[in-house]
Structure formats: structure tokens, C-alpha cells
Amino acid sequence: MAKLTMTVNGRTLSADAEGRTLLSDFLRGGLGLTGTHVGCDTSQCGACVVHVDGQAVKSCSMLAHEAAGSTITTIEGMANADGSLSTLQQAFQDHHGLQCGFCTPGMVMSAAALLAENPKPTEAEVRHHLEGNICRCTGYHNIVKAVLAASGQDVSGVGIAAE
Amino acid sequence: MYAFDFVKPGTLAEASEALSHDGALPLAGGQTLIAAMKQRLNAPEKLVSLTGIPELKGVCAGDGGVTIGAATTHAAVAAQAAAYYPALAALAGQIGDPAVRNRGTIGGSLANNDPAACYPSAVLASGATIVTNTREIAADDFFQGMFTTALHDGEIITSVKFPVPQKAAYAKFQQPASRFALTGVFVAKFADGVRVAVTGASESGVFRWTEAEAALTANFSAAALDGLSVPADGMIGDLHGTPEYRAHLVKVMTKRAVVAAG
Numbered sequence: 001m002a003k004l005t006m007t008v009n010g011r012t013l014s015a016d017a018e019g020r021t022l023l024s025d026f027l028r029g030g031l032g033l034t035g036t037h038v039g040c041d042t043s044q045c046g047a048c049v050v051h052v053d054g055q056a057v058k059s060c061s062m063l064a065h066e067a068a069g070s071t072i073t074t075i076e077g078m079a080n081a082d083g084s085l086s087t088l089q090q091a092f093q094d095h096h097g098l099q100c101g102f103c104t105p106g107m108v109m110s111a112a113a114l115l116a117e118n119p120k121p122t123e124a125e126v127r128h129h130l131e132g133n134i135c136r137c138t139g140y141h142n143i144v145k146a147v148l149a150a151s152g153q154d155v156s157g158v159g160i161a162a163e
Numbered sequence: 164m165y166a167f168d169f170v171k172p173g174t175l176a177e178a179s180e181a182l183s184h185d186g187a188l189p190l191a192g193g194q195t196l197i198a199a200m201k202q203r204l205n206a207p208e209k210l211v212s213l214t215g216i217p218e219l220k221g222v223c224a225g226d227g228g229v230t231i232g233a234a235t236t237h238a239a240v241a242a243q244a245a246a247y248y249p250a251l252a253a254l255a256g257q258i259g260d261p262a263v264r265n266r267g268t269i270g271g272s273l274a275n276n277d278p279a280a281c282y283p284s285a286v287l288a289s290g291a292t293i294v295t296n297t298r299e300i301a302a303d304d305f306f307q308g309m310f311t312t313a314l315h316d317g318e319i320i321t322s323v324k325f326p327v328p329q330k331a332a333y334a335k336f337q338q339p340a341s342r343f344a345l346t347g348v349f350v351a352k353f354a355d356g357v358r359v360a361v362t363g364a365s366e367s368g369v370f371r372w373t374e375a376e377a378a379l380t381a382n383f384s385a386a387a388l389d390g391l392s393v394p395a396d397g398m399i400g401d402l403h404g405t406p407e408y409r410a411h412l413v414k415v416m417t418k419r420a421v422v423a424a425g
Contacts, residue, residue: 042201065212
């Protein structure tokens, strides 16, 4: 066990962690931030995506100690300062971009990383970028629509799903 | 996974020292090794992270080639090598998914030598040189079969030196779930000839299709491959495709790569 410190959602936090502790387990078990979900634990589903120093990574496939001293953003850090939903989160609600919601934290984190580097993505770019995030409920259409809407683009003509 | 000691040295010298002990393994981006350790297929006593060593990262061009630090992520290669070696950057941008590309590294991919990984085809087709902490290894000597390379225990890849071809392209038939190459072909046309390397298809790992190289050196067009065929013997057969299917794909993807190279 060794003490591990990182900046998570703007707060400097520490907890003990073994060498083998995954970042996902450290966030959930060590720091109590259970918004990051573990779906497959094999790097396929993307429910565990968080940002490490601004880059989206699958936290189930990164050792917690690799993130020592890093700046982490999880789904708990995505809301506005007053607690209201961010534009991207609100778009997921407005466009029914979730049903059971299990994949949503990873979807939001992956989509946020896309919009940070490509503020006006095309539908194809959104779908390509979300390749590593699996949703078993929605068929993806409304997730894609939500991301496009969050980017400020008109989705009224996007006939990809009934709402 | 089983418990292990984790160390993250800041210099290559420290990493070399840490890896000189029995039971120690290097950890690059971890996108394969961590999954293998979870399944207890691999159980090192000590993991030596290579991600905190600045001298192992970055892309630089010069002397008609491009050199990529071994701990450079796929995302960084896709972005930073595009100006120097577009076909290589395009290959890097097709590996896995965005989150995997933010962790996985070229050195880790080459050291693992997965028979369906993308990078080995680019390295072999380019005639690249793998630089380690002790020597330089030609691509033709480096890959020695599925998950097997010329690396010694504790040896660390530090960079890969690519000569930049006149024309090149990578054509990948993607396994849609894993996004590994069901079959991928990298074609590189140099002044003195064409090199063709195939990944994902053979039970022996990445290989050069020498008949195609000769045909394309004489005539760099997809039609030059019409009379050739690849035997199914030794090709991978699994639930995703038979050996015959993969052998067929080798030719199809080589043609697509030639057309894409222009």
C-alpha cells in the first residue's frame, strides 16, 4: 500500500492504494466517486471513461498509481458550478440519450472529450468517436443526437430516431 | 490480478536498472498487459512503468525519416506524424478506440507483437529500425512469430526509426468488436522497391508477402496482383474467419492499399 494523491474534479484527494489498484477502483472505492461505472472491466464498454490530464481514458485499464499527481475529471465534475446540468448533460436528458443510464457517465465523458477537440462534429464523427462506448438500451441514435445538439447544431432535421 | 510492486522511474537509466531484476516487467500503455494480468495470464512481481520517461516520448523528423519515441501514444502519433508520414499516422488513428489510443503506445504494441496488431505491419513494410536501450534491430529481424520478438528480458524499446516511403497506405479489414485487424496490409513504395507487410492473417504473426512485392515493384498497380494468390496454409482460423477467408483478404486488402497509396 502506498499513499496516492491526485486532483479530482478540482479537489486534491489522497487515499492508500496497492500497486494493482485500477484507477476505476480507486475512484469508486478509494474516493467514493461511484459515478464512474465499471461495466465490462475489459476495456471494451467505455462506462469507466474519465479524463486524465484532459484525455479520455478507460479507467479500468489504467493503474491508479499511473495517475499520481494527475488532474482527473469524472462525471461528478461535469455539472455546472451551481449544480445544474451542463449543456452536454442537459442535451442527454432533452433528447432521451439514455434509458437505464449505466453507460451514460462514459458516454458523457467521451463526448465531452470529442467536443473539446472538435466543437462542431458531424454525425459520422460523433459515431466514430463513440466506438469505444457501448450502450445496450438506446441504439445510439439519441446519444448521437444529444451530442450534436450539445455542440449547438440544429438537430431538428436529424431524422435518426423518434422521440 | 495478483499483487505486484509498481515503480515509475523518470529516466531510462532508472528503468533499465529496475528491469534488470528477475520477475520485473515493463508496462507501457497497459492496454494489453493490464487485461492479461486481470485474467492472471501474466503475473509479474514488479511492474516498471515507462510512461513517466520524457526521453521516450515524441515524434521528430529528419534525415529522410521520422523517429517516434517508444512511449508515444497512438493518439499522439496520429496527430504528430501526419505531416511526415501520413500513412503511419492514419494507421495509428485506426487502432482501438479514442480512449485506447490515449494510453496505448507504439513501443508496447511492438514488444507485444500481437498477430492482429496494426503497428507491426507498418514497421515491417517500412523497413523501420527498432532502437532499444542496448542496440538497434532491423524490422526484418525483430518479429519472430506470434507474441515473439528479438527483445531480451529487460530490454526496452526506446524509439522506432521509419524511413519515409514515396507512397504508402494501410488497408485494414477491421474485426468490428475488437477493432483489431482481421487482416491488415501495409504497402510502402520506395525508390528501390515495394514492401508489403500483412498482419492479422498468419499464425506466424506479421509477414512480408514477397510475391506481391516483386509484382508491385515491376508495376505499382492493383492489377499487378491479379495473377497472385496466397495459400491458406498457416493462416489463422477462428470464429471470425477461416484460413481461406483470411488468405483471400490478404490479396483484397493489398489491392486496396495500393489504390489508396495512389
